[in-house]
Amino acid sequence: MSRTPQDAAGRRWTGLAFIALAVAMIISSATITNVAIPEIIGDLGVSATGAQWIQESYTLVFAALLLTFGRLADRLGRRRLLLVGVAVFGGMSLLAAAATSGPMLVGARVLQGIGGAMIFPTTLSLLNSNFRGRERATAFAVWGATIGGVAALGPLIGGWLTTDLSWRWAFGLNIPIAVAVVAGVLAFVPESRETGTERGVDAAGAVLSTLGFALLVFGLVEGQTYGWWEPTEPFVVGGREWPLPLSPVPVAFIGAALALTAFALVERARSRSGRVVLLDLSLFAIPSFRNGNIAALIVSLGEFGVLFALPLWMQFVLGYSALETGVALLPLALGSFVASGFAARLATARGPAFVVRTGLALEVAGIAGLGLVVAADVHWAPPVPFLFLYGMGIGLATAQLTGVVLADVPVERSGQGSGTQSTVRQVGSALGIAILGTILFTGLGADLDRRLDGVPGMEGAAGERVVTAVQRSAGAAIAGLSGTPEVAEAAKESFTTGARYAMFGAAGVLAAGFLATLSLGSGRPAERDDPEAGGRPPAPATPATGA
Template identity: 35%
Template sequence: MALDTALADVRSRRWTALALICAAQFMLILDVTVVNVALPAVAADLDLGRTALTWVVTAYTLCFGGLMLLGGRLADALGARRMLLTGLTLFTTASLICGLAPNATVLLSGRVAQGIGAALLSPAALALVTLTFRGPERARALGVWAAVGGTGSAVGVLLGGALTSGPGWPWIFYVNVPTGLALLAVLPRLLPKDPAPTVTRHLDVPGALLVTTATGALVYGLVQAGDSGWTAPATLLPLVGAVVLYTTFATVERRTRTPLMDLRMLTRRPVVAGSLLMLVATALLIAFFFLGSMRLQHVDGMDAFRTGLLFLPVALTTAIGAHLGSHLVTKAGPRACATGGTALAAAGCAPLAFLSPTADPWTTLLPALATAALGLGAVFVTATTTALGLIPAHEAGLASGIVNTFHEVGGTIGVALASTLALTTTPPTPSGFTTAFTACTLTAAAAALTSPFLIPRGRPHTTGGAHGMH
């Protein structure tokens, strides 16, 4: 009897720990979309121009994605528990700094620190989930983890609108502080102790800095194109610099003993296909949130709360698409699922290329974006299952890290391009949004046309669970 009670107590502690770990991950996902609805209010309060406003979104996703592989290596070397608590402390502190920010410099510094905290926290959190659970329980736990990612973006747009319209935009950051402090108070008592740290002198810090700086240079060049033009030195120099830095990164990875990214994985067709799909799908979805939020508030004159409310169905159709995609990808195969999903995204977005400035957003923008998001939800699942389900099980962890990195980098590039194409004037005009939505439609259509050739034949086999989705 005493043994049964002890086992029940251990099981209860495991699931309580999972709930709290997922709450921490939920904050990280929330902070990708919660900011979008608040951008016009942030710009007005802190007198931010288009470039600074774009970096409010991209600084976070850039550091989150660029440093995530290093965060995973640190969790392996120093202990997942230690890294999770370190990342959570940094993220919580940075959230307070963002909320108190009196100017662009402090806000962007806070967003960078949030991204670094997220890059330390997220891989450690997933490692703890996989270490804490075994057998059928692990599959259920990973399912909960994946669901948190899907609902995080949905809640983010609604919460962002409600907080911005209510107590004000700083509260989109302040809300993380009591949550983070509560988690820091409780989690240490529930998480398993770390083993002794392993030797860390071979951590590939240069690789992490190179890939993050390269992506930063790429984003800077894309943003500058909106102000200076595509052929201006201010645009071309950062873009050329990005190519040089990516090439240097590849050289470093081939020569270092413990590379951040095993570049041989990029010779695996399923990994390349899944990563590119993830990049395109995330770039489109985050661009939709960014463009839609700006258009609804600048062109249609909506307040932040109604904007968040309009985007809730869009976020929910993304989750529905992911659910449907998880069934279709095993029955029809990833090739058909990716082609259908990207084609649906193109068909949904196409009407927005012809949207009148006086059109009712509830009957035009909402159904168009909801349809596109339904397709993209299926593409997210297809990208993950292609990369993880068509390769040997022992490579699933490496492939998962690469796909997750492309997820964050895709969001970063999507916002940079959307800003450059749409926000060409102050305030933004309908013609800029038309250009940006046209580019989104063409991108989705190109993905639909190339998917049958890019994605290998075959049905996925289950390897590592829901690594790639968040």
């Protein structure tokens, strides 16, 4: 029996719900794990370095492989790679939930990162290939609201699971979600892939891009820990300590520059000779793709740096528990969901770029307002309206910026396009954590050093030890200062000062992102890609091979 257009539309939107659920699974896993880390340390007896690797191993692998898997999705089938990624992610979540040691958990997180890298760019390319015209704006709004909302809800869910059940549920929760996603995608999402007849594999491009982005993200994320130039902490891998008097971070940056330069040269040479490439550099000749990626890098820098700083300030200065921190961030999630309700209609009426700019303006207002009201003894109420504004901004800007970046990318290259923009966002978020984290901890250190000057017993080396302990513990050491109330209060005030600097810094970065979007025009797809705008529809993707 043939399906009516209404039936096909219903299947597309039902399929979108399961695609959004897949995105929610990998985003929530990252945010929930951040809240669960203290319990994991106590239960498994891992060191501070081990705890960092539990968090960062996932980020490194995830960011490094986005481009490679985005391209493979085009070649092998987007739905197929999404299903494989969900299966890998779900299976490794089970392994993580059953982990009996730190190394076992780190290994599971590495494999989770592989599954996540298969999922994230593939969800975007499926939206790009399955939706057209006004429907595409709505689909991207749902996708972006899912990211913004789940990122904000993650700490609440993680706090509840960790407090009332066990940290193992932070990973175990993914298993039923993965089963539901597989069933839903098989039933409602059609397969699509590029229609060209090119053969071959760009192995050199895959290796160079993976190495380059892994080293770049490592340097950005770990600079604060291991030192931007001189080593400040021992760097140990596999029982071997870093032997050089130079921090591994600048070495990683040099390696990343060499690998990514070589990657660009290899891609250009392969393209000129007509061979398959991992990334078609001609995509950057598309103004919306090129300028949109620049804007996405800047915006991600501002957004994710703040989401790193806020929970630390709430827990270590205000004394909130993990669950209370999640509740305090609920206005952010609520704002994101509210914005998603009208983002698509606004994009249809005024263009996606207008929605992005409106969202960024709200983000700047929200985060600057937070910078004005934060205090070591602030009541829970003053930050609420600014968190809500900030959440609305994320709900408007995140999804529609993605739509703008991919608007004019041919469907057959949507995996490359989505993999590129996903990688840019990950690099931007790592940059945000590095830059705004440095502002936070540098401001904290300078202010605390000033406040301790003249406090009895805190002269000279004693004061330096307190400053170092608070900085290196990201504020956790403040709880251990309760025996010296004057010092503890000084540490809270200084952490608040550092957080305020970071928030104003993020507002400045997001304002720069707003200026970067002025080059995007309306952000509407070209007419050839927008049948509802009166243009010629694009060539169809490969017909479904499954449901």
